[in-house]
Amino acid sequence: MKTITRNYITNMISKENPPCDRISAGEIVAFETYDCFTNQFLPEEATFENVVRLPGNPATGPLYIEGALPGDMLKIDILDIEMGPVGIVMLGPGSGSEKEEFSRKVLRRVPVKGGYAYFNDKVKIPVRPMIGVIGVAPAGDGISTITPMDHGGNMDCTQVKKGASLYLPVFAEGALLSMGDFHAIMGDGEVEDCGLEIEGRAIVRVSVVRNKNCVSYPMIETEDKLITIASREAVEEAWRAAARQMYDFLKEKVGMDYEEAGMLLTMTGDLAICQTVNPMKTVRMELPRHITQSYGFDSISVE
Template sequence: MPKPMFKVDLSKRMDDQEIPGHNRWHPDIPAAFSVNPGESFRMECLDWTDGQIENNDDPSDIKHVNLSRVHVLSGPVYVNGVQPGDLLVVDILDIGAFPEAEWGFNGIFARENGGGFLTDHYPEAAKSIWDFNGIYASSRHVPGVKFPGIIHPGLIGVAPSQELLDEWNKREKALVDTDPDREPALATLPERDSVVLGQVKDADFDRIAKEGARTVPPRENGGNCDIKNLSKGSRIYFPVFVEGGKLSVGDIHFSQGDGEISFCGGIEMPGWIDLQVNVIKDGMAKYGIKSNPMFKPGPVDPKFGEYLVFEGISVSEMDGQQHYLDAHIAYRRACLNAIEYMKTLGFTGEQAYMLLSTAPVEGHIGGIVDIPNACCTVGIPKDIFDKDVLPKVGK
């Protein structure tokens, strides 16, 4: 087993850990530890909400979750000899749940507190608890399904440079300024409330807290990309913006559907991850990677023989308005079509919504050139259900 280099106590919040992690991106957050290229190590992670959600049937904790606290990340990791312009090569060797915490959660956030992909249709908070049995997950809140998970970090990334951080904050503030009162907000801007900054000293704390970018979206540094196939055996090539790279990780999911549509998204859990790091000197220029990581998926993937696939096109379900090649609307329509079908199988709309966010469903862009309609699909593995879910011919 690789040496544990970042440990967590599940009974404590991130800022109370022996070595705290962080929940903002900033180049001046000190590294928690350093490693050499070629070294393997283990990092333990809290769940993305920092322990706010409990294993019970009451969705009040989802409804009132403090989103200024998320995501709590383990790290940063300083990789010796790594410089801006290099590529940091990160191999995910293994990943798993803690034996004392073999459960996870999914939820629908209330519209006024984060919302989700389908918040116009499902504006109220809901929660599902998922129990793990080896590689399988099942839920008392979404009965009738069981599926193998692809455990993965929803969030893994490197620190931005000060210049890149300033660019993020400038462009995201300009977006928010177009509709500052929107619910949910157009972007999450730097916020002093509930900030966790690792081992930052008092003299720098206020400055970094005011500048630090929220970890909610994916950006050029990687971050919260929520790619379900970024699991054990995967290799990631990160562009490096600061000395040492300063790699951080968290937001571990037992399983997730493409799109993580409920926002509280896959099956969220604390856990551990084993990583190995290497470096390609001047790799950004050498391989044309100016921003955003590239990755090679690992060989671990559940094998399903048949899917139920639902299509959607870029025509708004709210008013029938035609949009031009809008994949966001097309994927939303595909998800809504899947939910309506699952309601005929006995699921509530909320159960079906959470199932699309947690099960290893496959989302695809079928067509993005045939004006005016983009076509997106969402495919649900037929074998996750405990009954035949196909339409019956002649009945």
């Protein structure tokens, strides 16, 4: 198994980035990542006053996948997410839903061990590790690792977790996959600028999907959910886009008519805000997979 180390990081996802390595479709590979602060705040003496932050979320990569071409999708099976021993949570002016309330930036180092984040001597929180930034090269100009769009990027979606399969549309030859910005735990919405930011190592299987189920936006399959993801300038625009994507997918790929799709979505579908703090806001639409399976549709990767 190849390992993509933290020697190869970028803060711009672009087709101009030279690949740091190549794999064949279907291979398993490990990505080692910094936290979103490039580990600058892990030392006890580090503060916002004495550290000059490096730009962007450092994403490890890019990785070239042999045979991936524009119009395909990458299927990224997340086999495991390993975390470092300490996470960082911060808040302060300039970002988050209550940014006016905080006069200065503050941070806390939170120990992570035995499946829990120990916030203080009163509160320990079960971890739910996830990948915040994961994306492929967009078709046009490069996009900052802070910004999510249809190529993926900084979606901060809690469902990008162990056991899930993330599908990303391919816009450039080789796809050029990068990832980083892991969280030990994060609430849906990410209302105050960040989750529990942590360094880590993800083990993934990367395959190429080339069939009639391919779409031009990110999707996820978990054990029990089919998910569309949309990022737009405003939350309302994003939820409308995520719902429209699900409608279109159910009609064009699963074979439902709009009336049945609408009834099933309003009865069983869930809209969830992924994040509200990035330049584009991200919302996902979830539908139980047993519904699409009842129509004979099992998986995006199966035609």
